[in-house]
Amino acid sequence: RAVLIFLLFVHCSYAIYFHVGEKEKKCFIEELPEDTMVTGKYKAQLWDKRSNQYLDSTPGMGMHVEIKDPESKVLLSKSYGSEGAFTFTSHTPGEHQICIHSNSTKWSLFAGGRIRVHLDIQVGENTNDYSQIAAKDKLTELQLRVRQLLDQVQQIQKEQNYQRYREERFRQTSENTNARVLWWSLAQSAVLVIAGIWQMRHLKGFFEAKKFCS
Amino acid sequence: RTQIELKMQCLLFIVLFALGVHTTYGVELTYELEDNSKQCFFQDITKDTRATMEYQVISGGRYDVDCTIEDPDGLKLYSEKRKQYDSYAWDAQKTGAYQICFSNEFSTITHKVIYFSMIVGDEKPLVDTMDRATALNQMETSCVTIHEGMKNVIASQTHFRLRESLGRVFAEGINTRVQIWSAIQVTIMIIVMVGQVFVLRGLFNTKKPFTRTDT
Numbered sequence: 001r002a003v004l005i006f007l008l009f010v011h012c013s014y015a016i017y018f019h020v021g022e023k024e025k026k027c028f029i030e031e032l033p034e035d036t037m038v039t040g041k042y043k044a045q046l047w048d049k050r051s052n053q054y055l056d057s058t059p060g061m062g063m064h065v066e067i068k069d070p071e072s073k074v075l076l077s078k079s080y081g082s083e084g085a086f087t088f089t090s091h092t093p094g095e096h097q098i099c100i101h102s103n104s105t106k107w108s109l110f111a112g113g114r115i116r117v118h119l120d121i122q123v124g125e126n127t128n129d130y131s132q133i134a135a136k137d138k139l140t141e142l143q144l145r146v147r148q149l150l151d152q153v154q155q156i157q158k159e160q161n162y163q164r165y166r167e168e169r170f171r172q173t174s175e176n177t178n179a180r181v182l183w184w185s186l187a188q189s190a191v192l193v194i195a196g197i198w199q200m201r202h203l204k205g206f207f208e209a210k211k212f213c214s
Numbered sequence: 215r216t217q218i219e220l221k222m223q224c225l226l227f228i229v230l231f232a233l234g235v236h237t238t239y240g241v242e243l244t245y246e247l248e249d250n251s252k253q254c255f256f257q258d259i260t261k262d263t264r265a266t267m268e269y270q271v272i273s274g275g276r277y278d279v280d281c282t283i284e285d286p287d288g289l290k291l292y293s294e295k296r297k298q299y300d301s302y303a304w305d306a307q308k309t310g311a312y313q314i315c316f317s318n319e320f321s322t323i324t325h326k327v328i329y330f331s332m333i334v335g336d337e338k339p340l341v342d343t344m345d346r347a348t349a350l351n352q353m354e355t356s357c358v359t360i361h362e363g364m365k366n367v368i369a370s371q372t373h374f375r376l377r378e379s380l381g382r383v384f385a386e387g388i389n390t391r392v393q394i395w396s397a398i399q400v401t402i403m404i405i406v407m408v409g410q411v412f413v414l415r416g417l418f419n420t421k422k423p424f425t426r427t428d429t
Contacts, residue, residue: 015241016332018255029244029327031375120241145357152364159371163378170382177389184396191400195407202411210418 017118025101030123032090033162036155040065040121041085042100047114054116062103063117070094079103087127093162125155240333242372244272247279247318247326254315259306259334266333267314270299270376273383274326280317286310296320329376 020026030038044063045054065086067076075096076088090096102115128151134144247253259265271277278296285291285308292302306312316328350358 015334016243016255016257018253027246029246031244031379119243121243123242126240142351142353142357145354145361149357149360149364152361152368156364156367156371159368159375163371163375166375166378166382170378170385173382173385173389177385177392180389180392180396184392188396188399188403191403195403199407199411203414206415207418 015120017116020102020115020117022102022115025099026117027097027099028119028121030096030098030121032093032096032123033158034090034093036124036158037087037089037127038096038098038121038123039085039087039127040098040119041083042120043083043118044102045082045116045118047116064101064103066097066099068097068099070096093165124158125151240331242329242331244327244329247274247316247328249321249323249325250319252315252317252319254313255330255332256311256313257332257334258310259312261306261309263306263335264303265306265312265335266301266303267330268299268301269316269328269330270380272327272329272376272379275321275324277326277380279326279328280320282313282315282317284313284315286312331372 018026032038042063042065044061045056046061047053048055061082062079063082063084064079065076065084066074066078067086067088069075069090070092076086078086080086098121100117100119125148128148130144130148133139133147139147243255245253257265267283269279269281271279276296277298280295281292281297281300282290282294283292283302283304285306287308287310291304291312294300314330314332316330318324318326
């Protein structure tokens with residue numbers, strides 16, 4: 001029974017779910033500061049026509065998880081079963097892509113290809129399991145609370161560092177635009193003047209050759 | 215006797231289920247919504263639980279999206295069209311799966327990046343043994359206060375981050391637009407410049423026979 005209760009808890013701790021088609025790829029973007037841990041867990045359920053409900057597990061069904069860092073480098077690419085958990089830590093700050101799709105079409109033939117995916121992604125300080133930490137480090141309640149505050153402050157610090165980095169990038173873009181507009185207006189004036197002079201000279205030569213004027 | 219046992223088990227499951235649902239806390243997701251499409255998310259909420267949903271369009275088009283929230287019976291709790299950002303909080307009247315849909319069906323060209331966060335119920339305690347009923351001493355109370363403050367700080371940081379990314383996406387758009395526009399303008403100017411001259415030459419060339427007959 002304990003196992004059952006545990007399973008129930010695991011089942012219930014999923015926050016949100018959505019539906020995907022059989023070969024549909026679903027991507028989520030996580031904007032992360034550097035050195036931030038992300039944990040995700042998912043559970044895929046297949047639609048069963050006969051019983052008109054989503055089955056908890058289908059043999060042979062698997063999901064593929066792919067995580068890309070801001071430079072589109074693959075951080076993690078792995079196939080899991082219908083239920084799985086993944087963890088990764090960001091090295092470069094920026095937008096990370098987490099993509100999830102089903103691996104096979106064998107079982108989807110008789111299922112209508114509808115899959116329900118439960119997904120939960122937690123970032124940074126939220127990934128910590130404080131009851132585990134308390135048990136491992138033998139912390140009192142107060143110590144544990146302080147520990148949590150510490151983790152939060154660290155998370156905020158990382159986030160602020162990232163903010164600075166982003167601000168810098170933003171400013172670079174703006175300055176770049178500014179410079180481009182400036183140079184472009186100068187170049188445009190120059191091109192206009194040159195065009196005018198060239199037209200005059202060319203036409204003057206042409207008319208002189210045609211003897212419209214001497 | 216077995217029936218009673220079964221009933222007990224059932225009751226236990228229901229209680230646990232309620233507990234389990236209750237412990238779900240927040241989730242934040244950012245995803246790309248294709249043009250002309252609709253994406254729905256579902257969330258199981260127990261009766262009398264407070265749920266808060268917040269969303270914002272980060273990039274794409276005019277930064278707007280249609281959003282609807284439906285309760286388990288399909289009743290529309292919230293429905294807004296072409297909103298850039300909004301938040302909605304409600305107390306669940308029924309237990310079941312609530313549906314949150316984002317629709318980009320009015321847009322045929324641009325795909326959008328949407329952030330949304332969902333908070334259901336209260337934050338779960340740090341350790342299961344920590345009961346909310348037990349009195350906290352002063353230190354612990356201040357810890358809790360600081361923790362709440364920190365949570366607010368993180369929330370507003372997320373908010374600023376999203377606004378910043380909206381601004382940056384916009385700025386990058388302007389940058390590329392300026393670039394493309396300058397390139398187009400250069401081509402137009404050169405074409406017009408050369409074109410003018412040749413049109414003029416052509417005009418005078420056709421008059422050549424008349425001038426010749428006159429002389």
